[in-house]
Amino acid sequence: MNQFLIVGLGNIGAEYHHTRHNIGFDVVSAFVLKHGGLFQTGRLAEVAEVKWKGRQFTCIKPTTYMNLSGKAFKYWLDKEKITLDATLTIVDDLALPLSRLRLRGSGSDAGHNGLRDIQLTLGTDQYPKLRFGIGNDFPRGRQVDFVLGRWDPVEIPIVEQKIAKCVEAIELFATVGLEKTMNLLNNLAFK
Template identity: 70%
Template sequence: MSKFLIIGLGNPGAEYAGTRHNAGFDVVEAFAAAHEGSFRTDRLAEVAEVKWKGKIFVCIKPTTYMNLSGKAFKYWMDKEKIPLERTLTVVDDLALPIDKVRIRAGGSDAGHNGLRDIQQILGTTEYPKLRFGIGNQFPKGMQVDFVLGKWFPEEREVIQAKIIKCVEMIEQFAVAGISRVMNDYNKQSFGVVKK
């Protein structure tokens, strides 16, 4: 049975729940729930293991805080003996509009602290990432407040649709491979948010 490691990036704690920076947690929670998995607290992360179509998915939400995500990633990848190309890191992305998601086999951290830490610990940028667009609708100097803020009410419908689509993308990543998922999903849009 092939194993996959699905890493949702976010910050632990109730005050961060439902924030843009926790989009990775939201996607991984939705994926586990769709396959009747439940999270338990374990070393450096909350962990859920699900089986689907003859594959095992080890889903983690690091409890190390965003800036130290690499430690949990490496620990669970080594513990479960999962090769790097069968990992998928789900992360919020300011550079992508809110109606987009994008999956890639590699790519830089683009200034994201969670990805930067993973990159430093792994010594490479070449690991699969699923980027969840959060847009960049914030005044100059307000980036941190925006990223750590909650979704606007008018965005919620788009976000829910994207989370459901990301669950599908994780499944397809495991059964069809990353190239196929890139071709099928990277160009999709999820409805324009009305102002």
């Protein structure tokens, strides 16, 4: 059975529910829900096990807060004995417009605290990341409020489309691999 670690980045606590910064949590939750899994409290994370098409997915939402995401990532990677290329980390990205998703097999943290901590903990940036564009439509000096804010009502239909496409991307990643999934995903524009 092929094993995968699916990591959604976000912050715990009701005040962060469904904020832009928590889109990783929302995507992983949607994937688990679609496949009939249930999250339980585990070490350093909410954890759900999903079986689908002969594949085993360990899905985590770290409870360490964003800045210490690497701790949960590494714990579950080691515990489940999963290789780095069989992981997929879902994260919000300010540098991408809301209309875009970007999947890459490696790459820098791009200033994202959760990715920075994972990279520091692992000692590498060579692991797959699915970046969910959140745009950067905020006044100067208001980045934190924007990132930790909830979606505008006009954005919600696009966000919902993109969450569904991310769930599909997780399935494709596990069945056809990174390269083919990148080719299918990276040129899409959502409206």
